Amino acid sequence: MACADSQVDLEKIPLVALNMSVRKKLGLYLNPKHTVAADWMALAEAMGFNYLEIKNYEVSKNPTCTVLEDWQARTTDTSVGKLLSMLSELDREDIVEDLRPLIDEDVRKYCANLKKKAEPPLQVPEVDSCVPRTPERSGITVDDDPEGVPEMFDAFICYCQSDFTFVHEMIRELEQTDYKLKLCVFDRDVLPGSCVWTITSELIEKRCKRMVVVISDEYLDSDACDFQTKFALSLCPGARSKRLIPVIYKxxxxxxxxxxxxxxxxxxxxxxxxxxxWTRLAKALSLP
Structure with missing residues (x-):
């Protein structure tokens, strides 16, 4: 991806490059309902959201930010350039003109971070020649064999502590019955002492076929659940692989x-x- 300041192709810059300050300012322009100018509803329609979805977004405190997040999650065909094109097609050149300096700055920072990550780490010869005894991110679960194949699971269970009683019921119904599914329950299966975010990402992406999200009022206030959900969504935009299964139990x-x-x-x-x-949930988790 070319990221030189004068050669940036905004069609190749993902929407995640836009920071919250730009998203909030977009909301200041688009959230108020206009009788003449296109608002957030017109943008959501241009993004492909249907009537019922748009009506649901009306309850959001900042529908513009919510629409941007969902658009980013449901399809891979999103970019900063595509967003700017949509605003231009909706005759909102005023927004493009006013926010372009801020957008360009966000893109510059995003490209700088990409370049920094691509650079090899600086190492002295002694460190570079040292071969680790255990492969990275192995030996992270109770039944892992560091010398063998990593432990695999049918599903990662995303939950907050107040919902743990229901997680116990899920274990009984799905693991200890004829379904014989294997669930990854963080408090039970993960060894202590590891970086939570690193291990969680490893488990969701490489060790678990799917993720069950236990939704509750407490879930909405959990930073850990928010991270796990958004990380899993980033692996399957638009949920085409049925990777996420939301569950409401109360x-x-x-x-x-x-x-x-x-x-x-x-x-x-x-x-x-x-x-x-339980039959529906078990069959969904049993899919290849």
Whole structure:
């Protein structure tokens, strides 16, 4: 990717390059409803969201930011250049002109970080020639054999501590029955002493076929759950591989997370479908 200041192809710069300050300023332009100028609803429609999805976004405090996050999560065909093109097609050149200096600065920082990550680390000969005894990120779970094949799982369970009773029930229903699925439950399966974010990323990306997200009011306030969910979504934009399965097991008072609204939910709170709940969930996790 060319990232020289004068040669940046914005069509190749992912939307993640835009920091929160730019996203919030976009909201200042697009969140108010206009009778003449195109607002966030027109942008969401241009992005491919349907009527019901757009109506759901109305409850968001900042619908513009929410739409950008969901657009980024549901498809790989997103970029800074595509966003600017959409704004121009909607006759919002005023936004493009006013925010272009800030956008260019965000892109410059993004490209600088890419270049920095691509540079090899500086090492002295003694360190460079030292061969580690154990491969990186092996020996991270209770049943891992550092000298053998890493332990693999059918699903990573994303949950907060207040929902752990339901996680225990999930273990009984899915592991200790005829389904015989293997779940990755962080508090049970991960050895202490490792970097939480590094190990979590390794497990979600390389060790677990899928991820079950236990949704609750407490989940919405958990930084760890937020990281795990967004990381898993980044691995399967648009949920084309059915990697994420949201589960609701108790009534919620807060709005359902907008970033997961386009996924089919497994709802334990509905009495009419509760009898099928574990069978549906088990079959979804048993898929190749």
């Amino acid at each position: 009534p919620m008072t807060k709005p359902f997370p907008s970033i997961l609204r386009f996924l089919t939910i497994c709802d334990y709170t509905r009495p009419c479908t509760q009898a099928w709940f």
